[in-house]
Amino acid sequence: MSDAATGNGTQVIYDGHIVRLELLEGKWEIVRHADAVAILALNDSGEMLLVRQRRRAIGTSTVEAPAGLIDAGETPEQAARRELQEEVGLDGDMTLLTRFYSSPGFCDEELYIFEARGLRESKLPHDEDEEIEVVWIPPQAVLDGLRDGTLVGSATTVAAALYALQRVAAR
Numbered sequence: 001m002s003d004a005a006t007g008n009g010t011q012v013i014y015d016g017h018i019v020r021l022e023l024l025e026g027k028w029e030i031v032r033h034a035d036a037v038a039i040l041a042l043n044d045s046g047e048m049l050l051v052r053q054r055r056r057a058i059g060t061s062t063v064e065a066p067a068g069l070i071d072a073g074e075t076p077e078q079a080a081r082r083e084l085q086e087e088v089g090l091d092g093d094m095t096l097l098t099r100f101y102s103s104p105g106f107c108d109e110e111l112y113i114f115e116a117r118g119l120r121e122s123k124l125p126h127d128e129d130e131e132i133e134v135v136w137i138p139p140q141a142v143l144d145g146l147r148d149g150t151l152v153g154s155a156t157t158v159a160a161a162l163y164a165l166q167r168v169a170a171r
Contacts, residue, residue: 036068037112050137050157061152070112089121097159111155
């Protein structure tokens with residue numbers, strides 16, 4: 001841990017691998033976090049591609065759109081393609097659907113959600129610490145499950161499911 005001041009009224013409390021915690025002007029705790037991507041992919045039946053994985057921060061498994069951090073030097077689109085290849089062995093043509101901040105009251109992480117079309121097999125080695133199960137679920141069932149508690153997801157799961165409903169309705 002570091003308690004060094006940066007010289008601009010910001011004190012670094014912790015600087016780790018994924019997050020940096022700063023105290024701004026002696027009163028605002030700010031989490032600095034790399035930006036991230038999530039990918040909406042639909043099959044011909046209108047089901048969403050999701051990954052089920054254990055999330056240690058909340059002590060349970062979630063269903064989420066394939067997602068991950070944007071590495072240094074990567075564009076959001078490049079990160080989306082890499083994550084889709086690593087997590088589920090697919091690639092596709094990416095279109096940015098939206099971007100938003102995960103929790104701007106204390107964190108600077110910006111999330112980009114892409115839609116992948118023209119899915120094709122393309123595998124990259126997955127991260128060694130990830131145990132992922134691929135599931136296909138209709139978007140309305142995702143939203144229903146999140147609402148009734150039978151599924152646990154993230155903000156990107158909700159956003160992707162809402163976009164998926166829009167896409168399926170337009171078919």
